[in-house]
Amino acid sequence: MRNLFICIFLVVFSKVFADITVIYNTSLAQESIHTINFFDTEYFNAYELNKAFKAKISSDIMDQRLNINIYGEQLIFLLDSSYLQHGLKYYNMTYDLIQQEEKYFLPVSFLQSILPIIFPDQVSYENNKLFASAPIDNSIRRIVLDPGHGGKDPGAVGYSKKYFEKDITLELALKLKKKLEQKLDVLVLLSRDKDEFVSLQQRTKLANEKAADLFISLHCNAHRNSQIDGVEVYYLSTAKTDEARAVEAMENQVVFEYEGGEEAVKKYDDLAFILADMAQSEHLEESYNLGVNLQSSLITDTEAYDRGVKQANFYVLRGAFMPAVLIEFGFLSNEDEEKKLLNKNYQNKLIDSVFKGIHDFKMKYDQMQ
Ligand SMILES: [Zn+2]
Known part of the structure; x- marks a missing residue:
């Protein structure tokens, strides 16, 4: 009885989020973006974008900025802000970019609604799945x-x-x-x-x-x-x-x-x-x-x-x-x-x-x- 009570408690008070699967249009390989719950909002470690999109990520501690280069485009995020800049445009992710133990976390809303808008030809989102063009590999080969x-x-x-x-x-x-x-x-x-x-x-x-x-x-x-x-x-x-x-x-x-x-x-x-x-x-x-x-x-x-x-x-x-x-x-x-x-x-x-x-x-x- 006590266990059942705890189970109900967990279901009601702590949302559990599923990871997001990245499916590429040109290969059979898949990646998954691990999600994590902060303040009942679904987040992911920004460095997961490197794994999924070969994105180049750099942070500027002085400016509290996070720069992410995806598909050759530069996106600029501000710490503790829900806004990001791409070229002359600003987008609102609804939830802030946050930092925990020197790691940067972005809200999953970025993957769900912002990424498909910035890259309409490359990315779409549906039911925990991101459909994406194969990323550009910038690594030294x-x-x-x-x-x-x-x-x-x-x-x-x-x-x-x-x-x-x-x-x-x-x-x-x-x-x-x-x-x-x-x-x-x-x-x-x-x-x-x-x-x-x-x-x-x-x-x-x-x-x-x-x-x-x-x-x-x-x-x-x-x-x-x-x-x-x-x-x-x-x-x-x-x-x-x-x-x-x-x-x-x-x-x-x-x-x-x-x-x-x-x-x-x-x-x-x-x-x-x-x-x-x-x-x-x-x-x-x-x-x-x-x-x-x-x-x-x-x-x-x-x-x-x-x-x-x-x-x-x-x-x-x-x-x-x-x-x-x-x-x-x-x-x-x-x-x-x-x-x-x-x-x-x-x-x-x-x-x-x-x-x-x-x-x-x-x-x-x-x-x-
Ligand atoms: Zn010489």
Whole structure:
């Protein structure tokens, strides 16, 4: 009798909500959005939208804003408000966006009535079921690794005068490709897989044509002062410091020396620069974040001197329509660092730390939470 009373009590005073099934029009796969009861209103964790729609979700704590990108469209929510903004339009979900233990929860009314209005061609709702177009997959699946130099262009020459940058970067790239493909479920393309000359333009052209999601150029540094050592990662911009300008000039030298002198430089400098700079500026923040992940894991693992994440104007980064960075693994012009760069254990350390940097960036980028 007492149990029966409790049962009746639960039915009357606590609504139980069913999860929502997402059914895609182009595949047999289904997802379910788990719902939860807050103040007798049906809510769901906003990150469920990542699972169901591959939505990119970011929160801005200062502004108390939640940004959700679905089907390439940006929706902006305000904490403790029932309104959301899409372009110039506002929509009322009736119930507020709330935060519980650092997680954001949206009312199910958003799925039932707002989403089908914003995306009439992609989404409809009926009886706990969302019928939806297959989501756009923004995750990182293809990476171009670009071993610097090659063929007639040796790159930096070692302190010992016996070893070349082009050979070390190729060896690192081949090993890194293997590790990334085995452990990260990505396809890795190489701008060269043997000792051959590839122009700087061809390198990013490959990345664009194959719709790569990341472009990572691998290099070793050199300096006329053999005391200088350390690791640095660059992303594209007009060079900020004199030192960055010096490295930029050295890496860009290939255009002048091997790709047709001043005329070739001019070709890179005109139209290509304007277009490519626009393409990259879209990815500036992501390129910087990738650079920070790579630099921090490289420094932690190798204990090399930390030369930081820097901006420079590399030709090879200019043409990339995706997050792109250039890693300088160390100075071949430094006696100790040359030895390290030739050492297999040290090379494996470099591979492991670049792998870790890419892995961490990918986890954040893909919003796997
Ligand atoms: Zn180089």
